[in-house]
Amino acid sequence: MTTATDIDRKSLTEYLLRLGDTSLILGHRLSEWCGHGPVLEEDIAMSNIALDLIGQARLLYTYAGTVEGEGRDEDDFAFKRDVTDWKNLLLAEQPNGDFAATMVRQFLIDCFNVELYTSLSKSTDTELAAIAAKSLKEVTYHRRHSGEWIIRMGDGTDESHRRVQRALDDHWIFVDELFETDALDAAIVAAGIGPDLKSLRPAWDSMVDRVLAEATLTRPQTDFPRSGGRTGSHSEYLGFILSDLQFMQRAYPGMEW
Amino acid sequence: MSDLRDKKGYENWDEAGVARFEALLAAEEKVEPRDWMPDGYRKLLVRQISQHAHSEVVGMLPEGNWLTRAPTLKRKAVLLAKIQDEAGHALYLYSACETLGTTRDETIEALHDGRAKYSSIFNYPTLTWADIGAIGWLVDGAAIVNQVMLCRCSYGPYARAMERICKEESFHQRQGYEIVTKLAQGTPEQKKMAQEALNRWWWPSLMMFGPHDSESTHGNQSTEWKIKRRSNDDLRQHFVDMTVPQAEILGLTVPDPDLKWNEERGHYDFGPIDWDEFKRVLKGGGPVGRERLNARRKAWEDGAWVREAALAHAEKRRARRQAAAAE
Ligand SMILES: [Fe+2]
Ligand SMILES: [Fe+2]
């Protein structure tokens, strides 16, 4: 099934969890909007995107469980790890804030996901390639949705312009982390499983710049970028997400639902 | 037919219109938006369809409570898809309302300023995961009984919206029953959770069918106009007969000491409904009535700048395109 024999199981599992965790946490955040959106069509759209992301996480976790070979399933990964074992991007766990903050967070990750999954769909790991190909269709739609909203808000009213510019400024500190690499990434690249994340930046930049230009927004600068999510150094927010996410499994351990 | 002229609801009398309207009803054909219809018929439909639409929207809240706490990823996804369906139902229904000449914004404002109602059931809280099962099983179950009837309603757009909605509601009902089944077959803690949810949701579900036929204010007119095809009590009885055996299969006890099979009637007899509670909850006096309406108002008010931005951008684009075309 997989041709990735030249990488150890532990590394590949870890890599899959990095991907799955970002999808699940972002999907979880979006699901918090359900019933509270600015207009019904957006309740539907955000639920739809959340469903795609949660679906991606489930596929990635299930595959991670197979690779790891220790009998863990999707729910073990989601409900039985504490904060420092989570590997999602910091950007994904940021609070929803207003609709501008949610769409900016989404857009920055969507642009990254399109490049990432384009590349992963050509992975030498055929299972991951299949998951990526399916995900690519979804994230392409997500990027169109969030990108259109960035433009609408940037080019809408004074208030919407101000809000979306502020959201952009607030979230820009988390951008560098998307393209950060470590020894695990190097092993993944060497095995032909995934791309060098740094190589995704030019395409990401040009997509983001194109949308910001149409939205009449200013690309922010940042002196103090944040990072650490992929290796378990999270913001305080993640613990609160987990206390909701994991409540049932923690309060009623070992039961079937 | 001329005696109709003085009848309430027919103030916009039109000889040919009335004849055609009455003929459509008699032939079990659908009344369409372009057809003449009595003012009262239009008003009754707007009232009922908007109330139905608002129920779909407000109904997203009690279930949305548990999206972030669903016990497995699969349950989380299924619940999210279910609530997304309910938002879709609201859209169909607001559109059906628009065919009668009221915009979605007007309809929504009537909810927010308290002129329009929604189903009293959503003014009860979801306290445990079992409530999500109970809502699917009982609340969607009761909704289906009502909505299957409405598929035969005389107003075309409403009947067609109901047909689309019914298919999805029966999914929801099965999913809810499946959640409760899992609990009922589970540990003692899970069984307790399931029983308590049934205790909480049983009577409010029976109230969903509205007052007794003898008390119902809009019943007769609605039946004459073939909007309502079965009476409240008839629908409620159908629901009880359908649901009690489902509870028995699960080993759960319906919280009604008077409940027993009546061989002679071929139906279950059941105890008296607390109509004081019903009236109080319908008026917003339920355990979380104020919270529900405030949550909807807040979403609407917080979203105002977003809707304005979308309109402003669309207008700017239109103007730019026009300017480009003029060059
Ligand atoms: Fe999708
Ligand atoms: Fe519905």
Ligand SMILES: [Fe+2]
């Ligand atoms: Fe439903």
